[in-house]
């Protein structure tokens with residue numbers, strides 16, 4: 001197996017333009033005191049510039065209305081966009097809309113694609129992905145929110161937790177239990193249903209999060225959502241009955257590549273800040289850059305970022321070659337490894353800036369709080385680690401003695417070589 005993450009010059013030019021554009025046009029937006037409606041208005045000319053360069057919403061295949069770049073190229077793009085939380089919406093590739101438009105493109109019928117999918121892709125509609133129920137997110141087979149068919153309508157009841165943009169979106173894709181337990185495998189009991197946010201019985205309670213205690217983020221809010229006898233047309237079922245987990249897998253695989261490459265963008269920006277500080281500041285008679293402990297931070301961070309980045313690009317490459325299900329192990333590994341690398345690099349970047357790093361005068365503290373969430377969303381690290389460990393362990397069998405037990409190996413070797421050694425000894429005498 002071999003891979004090569006060099007990209008052709010024309011695409012490299014696009015990446016170079018994006019890097020410059022994010023730094024020059026999007027970083028300044030981070031410093032403004034505006035609300036999310038002003039933000040959506042302000043970015044319209046920037047979105048147009050992105051569209052003019054044919055870099056808008058590129059995550060879909062050409063048949064689905066995207067550029068068909070494949071996951072390696074998308075990964076390289078997301079690494080650049082990740083450096084600012086405000087960049088993905090300017091490029092039409094922000095979560096959860098990217099995953100949702102992909103889901104609708106893959107599972108939706110023609111009408112759903114026209115009514116929900118394309119407007120999300122064009123940035124005209126905003127969407128939410130409503131799956132988690134408090135305490136059941138890491139084992140979705142336990143999710144209880146139900147949808148029952150009553151005539152030509154689904155009736156949805158249940159409470160979801162931590163749903164991104166539930167109150168700012170036009171519709172939710174809700175993961176509901178639709179099938180009876182008896183006679184149905186536990187991975188076949190849930191379906192996805194599109195629920196317009198303004199349907200009677202949808203109650204959004206905005207919640208604060210560690211990185212956004214007032215839930216006033218320009219890109220995201222988060223809500224607890226109660227669905228109280230919510231009625232939607234039967235045709236709002238997305239994909240087939242009982243297909244929710246098959247579809248979720250399709251949605252989450254490539255999404256994790258994008259997340260992880262965005263985390264690498266955050267990590268790289270933090271390392272830049274760390275290095276800039278190191279060469280700028282002197283303490284105890286010398287530059288921080290000359291202190292061996294700081295050099296250790298820089299060298300360790302650089303190696304960690306490079307390793308996590310290559311692991312992610314390898315996972316992206318494998319998705320491009322064999323599809324997301326064939327790359328499950330790599331996708332799980334980057335989820336927990338990438339999240340930890342981002343957290344640790346940010347921690348060192350804050351440390352070298354002292355109180356300034358801990359203050360809101362720098363973007364590091366907010367990114368650090370956000371990095372804590374990365375260990376939870378898209379499945380907690382532990383769940384991914386369990387799945388990776390299980391796959392690895394499948395290759396091993398229990399043995400009475402370790403296969404590297406030297407006395408046992410010596411006995412086997414002597415059975416093979418003993419007579420030869422004996423002959424050699426006799427002839428040399």
Ligand SMILES: Cc1cc2nc3c(=O)[nH]c(=O)nc-3n(C[C@H](O)[C@H](O)[C@H](O)COP(=O)(O)OP(=O)(O)OC[C@H]3O[C@@H](n4cnc5c(N)ncnc54)[C@H](O)[C@@H]3O)c2cc1C
Pocket residue numbers: 096129130131132133134135136137138139161162163164165209222373376377378379380381382383386
């Ligand atoms: C910033 C943020 C944004 C989010 N956005 C959305 C969204 O838009 N839509 C949505 O539906 N959800 C969203 N979530 C929810 C997220 O998907 C869930 O938090 C996650 O799946 C975990 O589910 P849970 O919170 O119910 O934790 P639980 O299922 O209660 O798990 C709690 C802990 O148990 C431990 N654990 C679980 N399983 C194992 C295991 N097998 N082995 C060892 N330990 C284990 C882990 O430490 C885990 O963190 C978001 C979460 C965050 C933090």
